[in-house]
Amino acid sequence: MEEVNFGKKGGRSFFLKKSQDLLAVRSRAGKSLAATLCCEKADQALGGGQLLLHIEDADVQVFKLPQDSDVSRCKALLRELPDVRFAASVLVDPHTQEPVLYTENIFLKFVDLLTPTQCQVILDELGLTIKQQVPYAANAFFVQHKNCRGTDVCSFALELLKREDIDYCHPEMLRQGQRRAIHDNQWHLKKTTVTYHVQIDASANVEAAHDLAQGEGVVIAVIDDAFDIDHPEFAGFGKVIGAQNFDRRNARQGPRPKNDLERHGTAAAGVACANGEIGASGVAPRASLMPLKLTKPLGARAEADAFFWAADQGADIISCSWGPAEGHWADPTDPRHTQVFPLAASTRLAIEYAATKGRNGKGCLIFFGAGNGNESVDNDGYSSHPLVIAVGACNDQNRRSAYSDYGKALWCCFPSGDQSHPDPKFQPATSMPQTRGIRTTDLSGKFAAPNNAAYTESFSGTSSACPGAAGVAALVLGVNPLLDRESVRQILADCCDKIGHADDGPLGQYDRSGHSHYYGYGRLNALRAVHLALERKETQN
Known part of the structure; x- marks a missing residue:
């Protein structure tokens, strides 16, 4: 079981278990995962597998493998493909069995008393690279560690959370909304x-x-x-202001034709x-x-x-x-x-x-x-x-x-x-x-x-x-x-x-x-x- 704490030290943790038959695959930036998996080696790894989930923004697909599959071998085969960024096990909620994906990103917030220089010194000592300094909280960052791979990110974040100079620390965990x-x-x-x-x-x-x-x-x-x-109901000067697209994939590939996604919003x-x-x-x-x-x-x-x-x-x-x-x-x-x-x-x-x-x-x-x-x-x-x-x-x-x-x-x-x-x-x-x-x-x-x-x-x-x-x-x-x-x-x-x-x-x-x-x-x-x-x-x- 992997433990994750979204709160402060002593806060309530939740636990996730590693699935024995689910596998997550992600392509490298700018590469289509569908195209990457159209090859003989991918067929060997995923043959008979069922596509359960596709997170389009990150181009991540989750497959359910047949019961007799060797998950380690499947991962190894997929990792040999040049355009595969990662092939990894999937964590699931033990209560509902729903997949919970993790990334290499860790959200970390230092205590407010530290200066920016002190924060940077600690980050350097811990071997952490800043991906983003967030603007909505003091001394808060998304970071990553080059040697932290797979589900190790969960235990690594918990160890960091034990430090007196850190308020929050948890992996970026993704669930379907x-x-x-x-x-x-x-x-x-x-x-x-x-x-x-x-x-x-x-x-x-x-x-x-x-x-x-x-x-x-x-x-x-x-x-x-x-x-x-x-x-037409949103027409007129000043009606639509401050529009922003937080979907990196679509922003990168340019506008797409309207589809059912636009219907709900x-x-x-x-x-x-x-x-x-x-x-x-x-x-x-x-x-x-x-x-x-x-x-x-x-x-x-x-x-x-x-x-x-x-x-x-x-x-x-x-x-x-x-x-x-x-x-x-x-x-x-x-x-x-x-x-x-x-x-x-x-x-x-x-x-x-x-x-x-x-x-x-x-x-x-x-x-x-x-x-x-x-x-x-x-x-x-x-x-x-x-x-x-x-x-x-x-x-x-x-x-x-x-x-x-x-x-x-x-x-x-x-x-x-x-x-x-x-x-x-x-x-x-x-x-x-x-x-x-x-x-x-x-x-x-x-x-x-x-x-x-x-x-x-x-x-x-x-x-x-x-x-x-x-x-x-x-x-x-x-x-x-x-x-x-x-x-x-x-x-x-x-x-x-x-x-x-x-x-x-x-x-x-x-x-x-x-x-x-x-x-x-x-x-x-x-x-x-x-x-x-x-x-x-x-x-x-």
Whole structure:
């Protein structure tokens, strides 16, 4: 077993075991792995192997070898290929058996008291080479050691962490993330009549708020897979600002045709701040969009860079509709429901930088979708971070969406789509969803889906709820930009409608502080939030 500690000395470690039948292969920079593996020697090594995972950004492929394979021989054969950068064993989570990849990079943070010169002297003594000095924390670096190979990086980092002059030290560990969407109308913004004259009154009261605020002067950074920034709902001077691509592979190879990757980011951005001039309005239609493309696995150093970039480039709000892989929402036996997912120190520090240093010290508002596993959000190191606002999903029947995560860290919920639970005892017929999901932006131009005209009516999950809540925060800051992060966070709690039903059981009930495990402080009411922000403004004057 390999031990990794994302925290400080004495913090909680997690353990990974070396797989006996998984093999990771990576090509050298600028070389195509698919082309590299098209040879007789690669066939000898991987013959009969099944491709389980392809991390496109780093061009890493993970293969499951046949049971009778000699893993050492397979590695040796692949390492003889001139364009193979490494062929190595794969670590897996012993709880879920999911692969966890490691790189040669180590995140290391010295104690704040050291000077830059002292840090450099220690790095030299330890034989460490700086790959990046990170800007979001003092005395923090990504480093590597030329003689540290394979899983030795785990034990090496643990030994370094024992030093009194080091706060954090862990390998860069990569896991596949999961977008917070459940499946491919503007009822979430106002009381609406939908198909067959069914009236839906389960909105976040956004249309009424638009008479007072539409997000003017506010910048919403959306970190997601990709964006169709040519969409007409993102047109206009100053609408799209500070765009950045954190996908090195695509940046190196140049632009690619639009594909399904752009669909998720485009939809999420539309929920937050689409102009509303043609086919769909965002919650804050006059806010600016900072699209930050990030397709790397969870834990990559570019993940932290994205949060720093957002804060440093003037984002007021950061919306993240992604997170760790989850258990199936309708299968209570899925082992991933109880998996605890730790947050890498690099990402944690970058989130804390944005939340405390962003907006000239007033702090960025950081939103994460709580998750779609019908499980505890408190196990998710991203959504449960104390400086993050975790957003759950509620449906068109004023109930928790069946898949939405719950727990102490859940702050609020926002209208989204729902799914029918296969077991009627978990979802009575009276609470069955009447809509397909949320109407928002989709791929435009020649890439638009047939008969879809660059819009979709079925965006869903906490992927949709998260940017919706971010849009409400933009309305608040639009009328009162002097509010600090904690003040906005409290307004979002105080403005909520206490939705739910007695059938929800104890987890759906609100405690003395007004919090529910199923709903947080309730469903956001945008009009009330704006009124509260204006009341604060009067007291500020």
